[in-house]
Amino acid sequence: MSDGKHTNGPWRAYRRADYTTPGWVILWPDTSKPGVHYRRLDSNGGFLEEDAHLIAAAPELRSTAMDTLSLIENLADNIRYIDRVQALEAALRAAIAKAHGGTTA
Numbered sequence: 001m002s003d004g005k006h007t008n009g010p011w012r013a014y015r016r017a018d019y020t021t022p023g024w025v026i027l028w029p030d031t032s033k034p035g036v037h038y039r040r041l042d043s044n045g046g047f048l049e050e051d052a053h054l055i056a057a058a059p060e061l062r063s064t065a066m067d068t069l070s071l072i073e074n075l076a077d078n079i080r081y082i083d084r085v086q087a088l089e090a091a092l093r094a095a096i097a098k099a100h101g102g103t104t105a
Contacts, residue, residue: 009059013052013101024052049101057099064092 011028024047030039047055068088071081 006059006062009063011056011059013047013049013056015049023047024049026052026055053101054099057095060091060095060098064088064095068092 007028008031009028011026014025014027016023016025026047028039071084071088074081075085
């Protein structure tokens, strides 16, 4: 989901390999250049691992939360959305797992 105000995902948490300043950074695709390039948030690697995973999950959490709110609004009018509810449950569980440092499938 993009509204022009937020950096598109996916984002990922990455542990810096530089042992003089260990820490975590957040990477996201830089689509302004051809090829595969990434931008980094906090290039000094100042994030703790748990914070980095939570921040990296932000695009998925935001998108899933907005979709869930939309669905809840529609459920009051029509119960036929059960398949969408189950899909959103899976997406929300995956985003939460990513925020906790797990992987998403």
